[in-house]
Amino acid sequence: MFKWLGLICIVAASSGVGFGYARSIRRQSAQLGHLIDSLGYMRSEILYRMTPLPELFETLSGAENNAVGLFFSLCASQLRSDRTMPIPGIFKKSWENCRTVCLSPETKQTLLSLGMALGRFDVDGQCRAIELAEQKLRREQETLDKNKRARCRGYEAIGICAGLAAAIVIL
């Protein structure tokens, strides 16, 4: 009886890991989408209202009720507490403190590059830098979405199969 119960637990745990990986890929895709939306909003705000960055980050944190919103909320509070900290530093620190963000290192690099330009140039320069970041993130999302279904199924199947295989070996 206990043996069967143990085997069920092994299969369930292994499947859980597989499904967890699949879920993180879906989450990554969704967060990337939210980030692209946020950058679009950021561009419009800068272009039409010239909103300063602390206010802009506050607005973005309220507009996106998710990990991306939390990231911008952390950026806003960082900027308010240390007005001398450069934007790339603020992005980096907020990224590290935002545990719910599950974006790729490439996305992080794109954001840090954007941070180098944010706030330093005129409106045209800001818009161009944001557009560039948006394009990079879109390409990344396309690649991610292209393989997303197959990868998710793969992780789920591997999880279940690995659990079953372990169960058979134990039997």
Next chain:
Amino acid sequence: MAYQEALRGYGRPINELRLRLGFPPTVLSESRERILPVRTGFGLVTRDDLENVLLCASEQSVYSVSETMREGFLTLPGGHRIGICGTLALRDGETVSVRDVSSLCIRVSGEPSIRTEHLLERLTEPTLILGPPGSGKTTLLRACIRLLSDAGRRVSLADDRGEVAACWHGVPQRNVGMHTDVLTGGRKMQSVLWLLRTMNPEWIAVDEITAPGDLESMETCSYCGVRLLATAHASGTAELNSRPLYKRLLALQLFHQVFVLDETKQFYVERMD
């Protein structure tokens, strides 16, 4: 931060902090410019110092203050101002930005005292404030706006250079009264007409008439029954007559009385009839 600490430790009242590239920071205090003491822990001003001051002052958002930077200044919370000097970047003859910033002049905001007894009783007609530079024209204008506004008059202020209300994020940092609508960022002529169209003012106030366009917009206002309050650089009505722009101003009869300020910041009233 180092500047803040140094200034806090400075024993005298400070009017200005001046940062010049390659030189030690100085303060203007009691009408004298002095080097900020070396014991405060920093020496010569570097390019990074100047850029960091501007970045901090603009909340790391230079684009959001590009309009005023183009005019050479930045307004800070509390009404303090930073004057910028460097190399002007031009496009089609118009200034688009300032690069290679070489000096900054941080002017500490303070409300100079001016006598305002019986001032409100005199503000019944369109008024022009005259005086030489530094005589307190803007201060008197602000006092007039505040008195009118607090007496319940709808006053609209076209504050193109941000010196009267010193708005920061749309909030006046100087007291211009509770019934005052402030428009900043535009050219004087456009601002005056905008206020006339949109705010239904009883009074329109502008600081420093300097261009023929200013007169045209004010003439339009006078036809709409709005009373004007303005300042001009002249030591008296006689000097007004000697300048072509102001001669036209007199001919238009836009103002019925003049407050003439002298160097001791005292003023007297002259009729323009």
